[in-house]
Amino acid sequence: MNHKSRPLDSLEQTILSRKQSPSEKSYTTQLLTGGIEKIGGKIIEEAAEVVEAAGESGEEGRQHTICEAGDVLYHLLVLMAYRGVSLAEVEAELARRFGVSGLEEKASRER
Numbered sequence: 001m002n003h004k005s006r007p008l009d010s011l012e013q014t015i016l017s018r019k020q021s022p023s024e025k026s027y028t029t030q031l032l033t034g035g036i037e038k039i040g041g042k043i044i045e046e047a048a049e050v051v052e053a054a055g056e057s058g059e060e061g062r063q064h065t066i067c068e069a070g071d072v073l074y075h076l077l078v079l080m081a082y083r084g085v086s087l088a089e090v091e092a093e094l095a096r097r098f099g100v101s102g103l104e105e106k107a108s109r110e111r
């Protein structure tokens with residue numbers, strides 16, 4: 001697959017290959033070895049960093065937000081791979097929500 005057209009798919013494949021064939025020199029392998037505690041800790045840390053970056057002003061803050069959002073997405077994909085959840089399954093869940101207002105969905109849960 002062309003990594004330029006679907007980078008998230010390529011990244012998912014790379015992470016899955018690390019899961020199948022762990023490598024000593026791989027950060028992904030380190031995360032997977034650390035399990036939910038290690039991966040989850042990084043997601044929480046990166047989530048705080050992207051929120052902080054989004055509050056920074058100007059183009060520099062915007063670029064910083066792009067970098068931190070990339071970190072969040074990468075670590076989330078590692079957590080998903082750890083739990084055996086595919087990107088396609090999450091995309092299907094998002095597709096299922098198309099056309100359903102977030103507020104309506106919340107209200108239906110509270111009924």
Ligand SMILES: N=c1c2ncn([C@@H]3O[C@H](COP(=O)(O)OP(=O)(O)OP(=O)(O)O)[C@@H](O)[C@H]3O)c2ncn1[C@@H]1O[C@H](COP(=O)(O)O)[C@@H](O)[C@H]1O
Pocket residue numbers: 011014018025026027028029070071074
């Ligand atoms: N996209 C990423 C990616 N984004 C972020 N990171 C790493 O995520 C970490 C971000 O955390 P921090 O900024 O807190 O850095 P840190 O202080 O070094 O991290 P800690 O010591 O706190 O764990 C850094 O080490 C980044 O290198 C990533 N590491 C890997 N990838 C992709 O995964 C592929 C495989 O990587 P390896 O598994 O390492 O071979 C790479 O080729 C990339 O495509």
